[in-house]
Amino acid sequence: MNQALYQGGCLCGQVRFEARGPASNPHTCSCQLCQRHSGALTLAWVEFPRERVTWTGPGGAPATFRSSDYSSRAFCRACGSSLGAIDDQPTIALLLGCFDDNRDPALMPHSHSFSDRWPEGWQPAPTTQDKGGQHE
Numbered sequence: 001m002n003q004a005l006y007q008g009g010c011l012c013g014q015v016r017f018e019a020r021g022p023a024s025n026p027h028t029c030s031c032q033l034c035q036r037h038s039g040a041l042t043l044a045w046v047e048f049p050r051e052r053v054t055w056t057g058p059g060g061a062p063a064t065f066r067s068s069d070y071s072s073r074a075f076c077r078a079c080g081s082s083l084g085a086i087d088d089q090p091t092i093a094l095l096l097g098c099f100d101d102n103r104d105p106a107l108m109p110h111s112h113s114f115s116d117r118w119p120e121g122w123q124p125a126p127t128t129q130d131k132g133g134q135h136e
């Protein structure tokens with residue numbers, strides 16, 4: 001079992017996190033929530049149990065926006081960086097782009113959600129397994 005300690009944070013450094021592995025369900029998603037939340041066409045996600053994520057920066061926990069019946073999107077109130085999603089269930093999903101070391105093989109996506117929203121002709125094309133409309 002991978003007990004690695006992952007660290008990361010927002011653009012300005014007010015929000016920092018530590019997440020203890022193993023990371024679960026590494027995947028990419030192109031749903032409209034992800035696109036609007038970030039401005040990006042696709043996001044890369046990894047998930048941790050809530051009790052294994054600690055907010056360590058001077059700004060404490062990120063601000064949240066209630067984005068669905070079961071989850072809120074998290075962002076830095078100072079710089080606006082998208083950080084992840086905090087579910088009502090005890091899961092916190094963090095965006096891979098916020099990790100200090102986001103090339104760890106344990107974090108690489110295994111699947112992709114909402115391929116139907118992937119713009120035709122836009123590269124890189126998803127090479128991971130298509131999970132259709134399933135959302136984290």
Ligand SMILES: [Zn+2]
Binds near residue numbers: 012080
């Ligand atoms: Zn920030």
Ligand SMILES: [Zn+2]
Binds near residue numbers: 029
């Ligand atoms: Zn999504």
